[in-house]
Amino acid sequence: MIPGVTIQVPAKINVQLSVGGPEPAGFHELATVFLTVGLYDEVTVTPADTLRITVSGPDSDLVPTDGSNLAARATTALAERLGVRPSVAVHIAKGIPVAGGMAGGSADAAAALLGCARLWEADLALPELLGIGADLGSDVPFCLTGGAALGLGRGERLTALPLGGPLHWVVAVAAGGLSTPAVYRECDRLRGAAGIPDPLPFPPVLKALAAGDAPALARALDEYASAPPGEGHANDLQPAALSLRPKLHDTLRVGRTLGALTGFVSGSGPTCVFLVPDARSAALVAEGLSASGTCTSATAATSSGEGPLVRYAPKPATAPGSEADRA
Numbered sequence: 001m002i003p004g005v006t007i008q009v010p011a012k013i014n015v016q017l018s019v020g021g022p023e024p025a026g027f028h029e030l031a032t033v034f035l036t037v038g039l040y041d042e043v044t045v046t047p048a049d050t051l052r053i054t055v056s057g058p059d060s061d062l063v064p065t066d067g068s069n070l071a072a073r074a075t076t077a078l079a080e081r082l083g084v085r086p087s088v089a090v091h092i093a094k095g096i097p098v099a100g101g102m103a104g105g106s107a108d109a110a111a112a113l114l115g116c117a118r119l120w121e122a123d124l125a126l127p128e129l130l131g132i133g134a135d136l137g138s139d140v141p142f143c144l145t146g147g148a149a150l151g152l153g154r155g156e157r158l159t160a161l162p163l164g165g166p167l168h169w170v171v172a173v174a175a176g177g178l179s180t181p182a183v184y185r186e187c188d189r190l191r192g193a194a195g196i197p198d199p200l201p202f203p204p205v206l207k208a209l210a211a212g213d214a215p216a217l218a219r220a221l222d223e224y225a226s227a228p229p230g231e232g233h234a235n236d237l238q239p240a241a242l243s244l245r246p247k248l249h250d251t252l253r254v255g256r257t258l259g260a261l262t263g264f265v266s267g268s269g270p271t272c273v274f275l276v277p278d279a280r281s282a283a284l285v286a287e288g289l290s291a292s293g294t295c296t297s298a299t300a301a302t303s304s305g306e307g308p309l310v311r312y313a314p315k316p317a318t319a320p321g322s323e324a325d326r327a
């Protein structure tokens with residue numbers, strides 16, 4: 001048996017998040033453009049007597065360690081599907097902000113599925129894992145694949161999108177999270193129920209991503225929102241996040257003043273992300289935002305199309321190093 005598996009799994013942002021009206025099932029129809037960015041959780045699964053969850057890193061005290069942890073739910077769901085006992089220790093080293101609109105819990109669920117599938121040597125094709133993931137949460141399927149993808153339905157129906165080159169971002173983390181259902185409810189309250197158009201992907205956003213062209217992406221977001229240069233976004237949840245957390249206006253203003261091409265709330269927030277032309281600008285904008293006091297931390301992060309990275313623990317007798325491959 002494999003002694004253990006570590007999965008490094010990236011955070012996501014939604015470059016576009018178009019939200020339809022509320023559905024009777026309690027969800028909203030989406031057209032969202034997911035993109036992974038280089039902030040990571042590391043999830044390690046090792047054989048144990050029973051299912052145990054431990055968590056370390058920033059705000060780890062806010063993450064449950066009981067059966068409600070999304071990685072625990074993923075482990076149990078996979079074990080049930082395979083007819084095995086979920087006897088694993090799952091350690092989650094958080095690097096993705098908790099309740100930050102960056103899919104940290106979903107990333108951990110995806111990592112647990114990938115890690116346990118390897119640990120239990122399960123012969124599961126990706127579509128089957130995607131199905132199990134979709135039952136756990138709308139963002140989990142994308143976290144299993146990573147890269148760039150269009151998400152329809154609840155966000156779980158994925159089509160991979162081309163990404164022409166790396167994009168540079170600054171991720172500004174806020175103090176305290178926002179509840180995703182509360183942000184969707186606030187969106188409904190602000191917009192009312194009538195006259196919400198069907199969500200559709202915005203072609204100029206897809207074109208700019210395919211070209212890896214940051215200025216074109218910023219212009220596409222301005223065009224989508226009919227906003228002045230540098231103030232556009234395509235996140236229908238942003239007004240709701242700003243309504244629940246008005247201080248985010250300051251974060252967005254400071255990032256733009258520092259020279260970001262544009263800035264917007266990541267998903268349901270409260271993390272804000274800023275698109276910048278290159279790595280040097282990312283370092284400058286991150287430094288300025290950190291010094292501004294409008295966020296708890298700001299970090300440069302790159303989108304290079306990456307997905308979960310699987311690393312095997314070395315087998316003591318035979319392998320002195322660890323081998324790595326892409327999930």
Ligand SMILES: C[C@@](CO)(OP(=O)(O)O)[C@H](O)COP(=O)(O)OP(=O)(O)OC[C@H]1O[C@@H](n2ccc(N)nc2=O)[C@H](O)[C@@H]1O
Nearest residue numbers: 026027028101102103137138139154180181184266267268
């Ligand atoms: C908003 C987004 C954008 O990617 O993520 P975050 O920014 O929070 O990470 C997602 O739609 C969140 O996905 P996820 O966090 O997986 O949500 P789920 O567990 O499936 O659902 C949690 C709750 O969010 C609301 N929800 C979620 C997805 C959707 N299409 N419509 C909804 O209304 C529902 O109230 C649901 O009960």
Ligand SMILES: Nc1ncnc2c1ncn2[C@@H]1O[C@H](COP(=O)(O)OP(=O)(O)O)[C@@H](O)[C@H]1O
Nearest residue numbers: 069070098099100101102103104105106108180
């Ligand atoms: N593995 C996990 N990591 C983070 N949060 C988790 C996890 N499992 C369950 N949660 C719960 O899910 C909530 C949403 O967390 P998260 O997925 O980080 O945010 P978001 O939905 O904004 O992307 C948290 O407040 C926490 O209580």
